[in-house]
Amino acid sequence: MTESLPNIAIQPLPSLSAKDMPVDILRLDELHPVISGNKWFKLKYYIQDAIEQGKDTIATFGGAWSNHIVATAFASREAGLRSIGFIRGEESATPSSALADAQRYGMKLVYIDRARYRDTTSVRTQYADGNLYWVMEGGYGVPGAKGAADILKTARTSPYTDILCATGTGTMAAGLIAAAQPHQTVTGISVLKNNHNIESDIESLLPAGHRPFVINHEYHFGGYAKHPKELVAFMNELWNRERLPTDIVYTSKLLFAAKDLLGKEYFAPRARILLIHSGGLQGNRSLPPGTLIF
Numbered sequence: 536m537t538e539s540l541p542n543i544a545i546q547p548l549p550s551l552s553a554k555d556m557p558v559d560i561l562r563l564d565e566l567h568p569v570i571s572g573n574k575w576f577k578l579k580y581y582i583q584d585a586i587e588q589g590k591d592t593i594a595t596f597g598g599a600w601s602n603h604i605v606a607t608a609f610a611s612r613e614a615g616l617r618s619i620g621f622i623r624g625e626e627s628a629t630p631s632s633a634l635a636d637a638q639r640y641g642m643k644l645v646y647i648d649r650a651r652y653r654d655t656t657s658v659r660t661q662y663a664d665g666n667l668y669w670v671m672e673g674g675y676g677v678p679g680a681k682g683a684a685d686i687l688k689t690a691r692t693s694p695y696t697d698i699l700c701a702t703g704t705g706t707m708a709a710g711l712i713a714a715a716q717p718h719q720t721v722t723g724i725s726v727l728k729n730n731h732n733i734e735s736d737i738e739s740l741l742p743a744g745h746r747p748f749v750i751n752h753e754y755h756f757g758g759y760a761k762h763p764k765e766l767v768a769f770m771n772e773l774w775n776r777e778r779l780p781t782d783i784v785y786t787s788k789l790l791f792a793a794k795d796l797l798g799k800e801y802f803a804p805r806a807r808i809l810l811i812h813s814g815g816l817q818g819n820r821s822l823p824p825g826t827l828i829f
C-alpha cells in the first residue's frame with residue numbers, strides 16, 4: 536500500500552457553490568471500501584516503519600465505533616502483519632459492526648476500562664512486547680501527518696485557495712497544512728466539543744515556521760458522534776441534491792460548516808474551495824435502519 540498514489544476524483548457541488556465561488560469535494564471515500572478515506576493515508580508510513588523495524592504486530596487504540604481500528608486491522612493484514620486493538624470500555628454482548636469487522640480482519644481485541652484507557656502509557660507498559668509496533672489512537676503522530684500530506688497529490692488541487700477538512704486528532708489537518716501552497720489556507724472543522732488542545736496538537740506535528748491554519752470549533756453539533764435531527768436532515772438533503780454520501784461523525788459536519796460559512800460570506804472574494812471527503816461512511820451503520828436515504 537505504499538507504492539504509487541491513487542488518482543482521486545473531484546466532484547463539483549453546485550448546491551453549495553456561490554456565484555464566482557465554486558465548491559468541490561475530493562472523494563477520498565471512494566478509495567477503498569474498508570480503509571476508507573484518510574485512514575489509508577494516515578496508516579501507510581506506520582506500516583512501512585513497522586516492517587522496516589522488523590515488528591510483526593501493529594498495536595493501537597480506539598473506541599467501539601472507531602474507523603481507525605477497522606482500517607488498522609485491514610491494512611495490517613494486507614501488509615502481512617498481525618494487529619491488536621485496545622478497545623475503550625467493556626466488551627459488549629453484541630459487538631459493534633466496526634469491532635466485528637476488525638475481528639474478521641484478524642485483529643485481536645483487548646478491552647480496557649475507561650479509567651485505564653486514559654493512561655495509554657500504562658497499557659503499553661503492561662503489554663510491552665518487542666514485536667509490537669504502537670500507533671496512537673486515531674493514528675495521531677508525525678508518520679500519520681506525513682501520509683496525509685500525500686492527499687493533496689492525488690488530484691489537481693493547486694487551483695484551490697481554501698482547503699477544508701473534518702478534524703478529530705488533527706493528524707490529517709497537519710498533513711494538509713504541511714503540503715499546502717502559499718496561496719492556500721487549511722481550515723479544520725473540529726468534530727469534538729471543547730477540544731481546546733487541537734491547535735497545539737496540530738502544531739506538534741508540524742515543523743517550525745509552518746503555514747498558518749484555522750480550526751473552527753462551531754460545528755461539532757454537541758460533540759463527537761452527536762447527530763441531531765437537523766444534521767441527519769441535512770445529510771439526506773445533500774444526498775438528494777448532490778448524490779453525495781456523508782457520515783454522521785465527520786463529513787456531514789464538514790459539509791454543513793462549508794454551507795453555513797458560505798452563507799455568512801466567510802471566504803474572501805473569488806475563493807475556490809476544496810472540501811476533503813475523508814471517508815468514514817461505515818460509521819452510519821450505528822444508525823437505526825431507514826434514518827438515511829442512502
Ligand SMILES: *Cc1c(COP(=O)(O)O)cnc(C)c1O
Binds near residue numbers: 701703704706707815
Ligand atoms: C478519522 C477520521 C477523521 C479525523 O482525522 P484526524 O486526522 O484524526 O483529524 C476525519 N474524517 C473521517 C471520515 C475519519 O474517519
